Amino acid sequence: MTRCGPGARAFSAQEIAGWYDADQGLIDKRIYVDPDIYELELERVFARAWNFMAHDSQIPDTGDYFVSYIGEDSVIVVRDDAGAVQVLLNTCAHRGNVVCRAEMGNTHSFQCTYHGWNFSLDGRLAAVPGSDPFYRGKLDRSRWGLAKAAKVESYKGFHFATMDPDAPPLADYLGEVGRIGIDQMAVHGELEAVDGVQKNLIDCNWKIAVDNLYDWYHVNVSHRSAMRVGFVNASVMQPMQQMVMLGEYGHAISGPGISEEQQQVIDGLPDAERARLDALSFEARAELAPRITERRPLRPKAVKAVMGPVGVRAMGHPNIFPNLWISTRALQLSLRIPRGPLQTEVWWFTFMPKHYDAQQRRMAMKFMSHSFGPAGLLEQDDGENWTCSTRAALGRVARRRPQNLQMALGEDQVRLDPSGQRSIETRVNEHAQRWHYRCWADWLKAASWDELKRSKSPVPAGRV
Ligand code: FES
Ligand SMILES: [Fe+2]
Structure with a gap:
């Protein structure tokens, strides 16, 4: 049985197979409106597939970024200091606020507008306000960077990302x-x-x-x-x-x-x-x-x-x-x-x-x-x-x-x-x-x- 999302219904393989009748060319209309089927799509289609992110010409220089989506997950496509394209989850590791509010631009780093955690272009947590006085020097910054796409690859200048490490090469x-x-x-x-x-x-x-x-x-x-x-x-x-x-x-x-x-x-x-x-x-x-x-x-x-x-x-x-x-x-x-x-x-x-x-x-x-x-x-x-x-x-x-x-x-x-x-x-x-x-x-x-x-x-x- 397959269950996705908080409280989502579980579906058997036979049930899923019944939504599309390939022999007859018929589709069960509920695949367009059922919230539990939608949750399953986010998990098994979008979080697994290679998703188009951006074209080379949109992020030519260090610090250039473009904000996109993988399913409902907001992601930042950014060219880091080494010239590599990173795809970072646009969700602060602290309390989940977005770390980038603009649609595109150029920056040295991403600073969360909630408590000010600051992330480098490759997603590392670079600075935390009150690191010594409030956290008493005990926050392990190496563990609290931004989540990243599992793989980022391009074909002829078109960059794609997948959240699944087991995905085949692009x-x-x-x-x-x-x-x-x-x-x-x-x-x-x-x-x-x-x-x-x-x-x-x-x-x-x-x-x-x-x-x-x-x-x-x-x-x-x-x-x-x-x-x-x-x-x-x-x-x-x-x-x-x-x-x-x-x-x-x-x-x-x-x-x-x-x-x-x-x-x-x-x-x-x-x-x-x-x-x-x-x-x-x-x-x-x-x-x-x-x-x-x-x-x-x-x-x-x-x-x-x-x-x-x-x-x-x-x-x-x-x-x-x-x-x-x-x-x-x-x-x-x-x-x-x-x-x-x-x-x-x-x-x-x-x-x-x-x-x-x-x-x-x-x-x-x-x-x-x-x-x-x-x-x-x-x-x-x-x-x-x-x-x-x-x-x-x-x-x-x-x-x-x-x-x-x-x-x-x-x-x-x-x-x-x-x-x-x-x-x-x-x-x-x-x-x-x-x-x-x-x-x-x-x-x-x-x-x-x-x-x-x-x-x-x-x-x-x-x-x-
Ligand atoms: S939620 Fe980002 S710094 Fe607190
Ligand atoms: Fe049309």
């Missing part, structure tokens, strides 16, 4: 699909985070916000107003040609894809023509793309070697399990941070390639700030749906009927490329959503990383 955790997700950003060249992370509280369960990022079914209905005003185009928002890549631990990429035939046309372009295209901005490449890829912008030639022959054709949305979405144009990251079962704080990080000129920056910023974030045309539509879907799950009668995730269930075949990369190439579908919930259940059932590694669902092959 590169293994990401696996091929997670790495391709981050590569989508990295291939833009050297990136700089734009100042200010947009933060927006939405009354919805975090999983509903995550499963929506794979959802290319809702766009023509939910976002019709954005289409009517000409902000987005229907063929871009819901192309028939879709492609899904499923990865270990629940990572996936889902959305538009470029067919093998289209890729052959791209690969066959003369070198001089490719070089000319590669030098263009995202917008300019998108303008040229319709004749080859139905408006998907061509990726620079060198990218194929990084992403592989299948990965380079995946143009959809990656999610690094549990809650990191690499979003539109691969220049934005969105975290869906849980705030209780009924609320999610959505964070938007925006990046600019350093080589963009002023005009390119203006165009990219305009599109991105008008799409997502608190003022985004698309996110306002989405947020309203997520709130209503979550609230409905509180209804005793509404909860008797499961949620339906049956689209294309059993209808598609996983293709195995000679390179070893797998893809599902099809129309609009719900393969990635089903994979997300299947893996989520694996995480909740397993009591340790060792058990999760042994018992997790294999990445699907054959019929899905």
Whole structure:
């Protein structure tokens, strides 16, 4: 039996398995509203997973810090005196007050505002007011530093942390699909985070916000107003040609894809023509793309070697399990941070390639700030749906009927490329959503990383 949180109910493995019916594609609605299930998620998903913390460009110098979350735990991501990135629990070792109240900045140390304990950039307790007169010299400072993440690692400048010492190395955790997700950003060249992370509280369960990022079914209905005003185009928002890549631990990429035939046309372009295209901005490449890829912008030639022959054709949305979405144009990251079962704080990080000129920056910023974030045309539509879907799950009668995730269930075949990369190439579908919930259940059932590694669902092959 599994019990989490003060007074939380215990759940058996069979009970957890019953929340998601993989054969039928059905979800028990209480996973969106039950406080005890939420406690289990904090313990077995967020406190165990590799969580995205910050990008290199946000903390370039000694003392630079950025405050983030691992589940409900506030953490400080800081570059210490030795140049290493530390992830420290933002909770004073004395009585639990926060030690950093700003969202980001630069400092020599962190001083708690309650009684003044002072912590160095690597979390050691450096000074205590009244150490001699009040503590009589008996407080052992070496035992009362800030708690730290068990591991901190980075991939291509993106720093992640886990609270579990048994977690596999970050590169293994990401696996091929997670790495391709981050590569989508990295291939833009050297990136700089734009100042200010947009933060927006939405009354919805975090999983509903995550499963929506794979959802290319809702766009023509939910976002019709954005289409009517000409902000987005229907063929871009819901192309028939879709492609899904499923990865270990629940990572996936889902959305538009470029067919093998289209890729052959791209690969066959003369070198001089490719070089000319590669030098263009995202917008300019998108303008040229319709004749080859139905408006998907061509990726620079060198990218194929990084992403592989299948990965380079995946143009959809990656999610690094549990809650990191690499979003539109691969220049934005969105975290869906849980705030209780009924609320999610959505964070938007925006990046600019350093080589963009002023005009390119203006165009990219305009599109991105008008799409997502608190003022985004698309996110306002989405947020309203997520709130209503979550609230409905509180209804005793509404909860008797499961949620339906049956689209294309059993209808598609996983293709195995000679390179070893797998893809599902099809129309609009719900393969990635089903994979997300299947893996989520694996995480909740397993009591340790060792058990999760042994018992997790294999990445699907054959019929899905
Ligand atoms: S709670 Fe931080 S110094 Fe007392
Ligand atoms: Fe949407």
